[in-house]
Amino acid sequence: MTLLQIQDVEKLFGGLHAVNQASFDVEQGELVGLIGPNGSGKTTLLNVLSGLMTANAGQVLLDGHSVLGMTPTKLTRLGVLRMFQMTRVFTRVSALDNLIVCGLAMGLNEPKATARAIELLEELQLTHVMHLDGGQLSGGQKKLLEFGACFMVQPRLALLDEPFAAVHPVMKETMAAFIRRRSAGGQTFILVSHDMPVVVELCARAVCMNAGKVLADGPTEQVLNDPAVMEAYLGTEALEGHEHA
Numbered sequence: 001m002t003l004l005q006i007q008d009v010e011k012l013f014g015g016l017h018a019v020n021q022a023s024f025d026v027e028q029g030e031l032v033g034l035i036g037p038n039g040s041g042k043t044t045l046l047n048v049l050s051g052l053m054t055a056n057a058g059q060v061l062l063d064g065h066s067v068l069g070m071t072p073t074k075l076t077r078l079g080v081l082r083m084f085q086m087t088r089v090f091t092r093v094s095a096l097d098n099l100i101v102c103g104l105a106m107g108l109n110e111p112k113a114t115a116r117a118i119e120l121l122e123e124l125q126l127t128h129v130m131h132l133d134g135g136q137l138s139g140g141q142k143k144l145l146e147f148g149a150c151f152m153v154q155p156r157l158a159l160l161d162e163p164f165a166a167v168h169p170v171m172k173e174t175m176a177a178f179i180r181r182r183s184a185g186g187q188t189f190i191l192v193s194h195d196m197p198v199v200v201e202l203c204a205r206a207v208c209m210n211a212g213k214v215l216a217d218g219p220t221e222q223v224l225n226d227p228a229v230m231e232a233y234l235g236t237e238a239l240e241g242h243e244h245a
């Protein structure tokens with residue numbers, strides 16, 4: 001069953017086509033890796049899917065119904081949950097309360113939110129820091145906490161933007177194991193990551209974006225070996241090299 005349909009989505013910043021007629025579907029229960037060089041439009045696409053930005057054109061359907069232009073709050077209630085590339089946690093609230101607040105916002109009552117928060121903290125190996133303020137956590141612990149916040153209520157669709165970036169390998173494995181378990185349980189994900197070994201391991205399918213367009217879509221190994229995909233990555237590296245020269 002198709003959960004999400006992205007059809008010819010366009011997002012412009014002035015004259016820049018950050019997302020350029022991007023189309024792909026996500027089936028219920030799929031774990032899709034969204035890859036592509038820096039600036040290829042991955043975060044912008046997630047911004048559109050989570051309601052933070054409106055598209056200039058195209059359509060986004062969840063369960064066959066248009067969700068384009070809905071507010072992030074409304075999309076959250078429909079089960080579209082989003083983790084940011086730049087971590088966002090409440091710094092002056094305990095790790096436990098960070099999760100409880102999210103649970104309450106998603107409609108859980110306080111005992112349920114508390115129980116769920118304690119479970120998630122344990123699963124993410126954050127129990128020992130649950131009474132520390134968000135601001136006292138390490139960068140990796142903040143990421144894990146924000147990650148956990150997406151799962152206070154089981155999402156229909158979890159959108160993860162570079163969850164493993166700059167995270168200690170042990171925490172990365174905690175997150176990867178969490179994703180693997182949820183995926184085995186039927187959770188649907190779009191996972192943006194530059195960590196190719198993790199993408200290969202977790203995602204049966206990958207979508208590669210370049211300059212706002214979907215460049216390749218298919219089995220992950222096949223996408224990574226696609227000459228156009230390799231060229232897109234090498235082209236960017238060559239440009240970056242030039243900038244540093």
Ligand SMILES: Nc1ncnc2c1ncn2[C@@H]1O[C@H](COP(=O)(O)OP(=O)(O)O)[C@@H](O)[C@H]1O
Binds near residue numbers: 013036037042043045
């Ligand atoms: N808020 C914004 N205003 C203007 N340009 C933006 C904005 N957000 C992203 N862009 C530009 O859109 C393009 C795609 O960016 P982004 O979606 O962040 O790419 P990625 O996540 O794949 O690295 C880039 O050229 C970026 O500079």
Ligand SMILES: [Mg+2]
Binds near residue numbers: 042043044085161
């Ligand atoms: Mg990004």
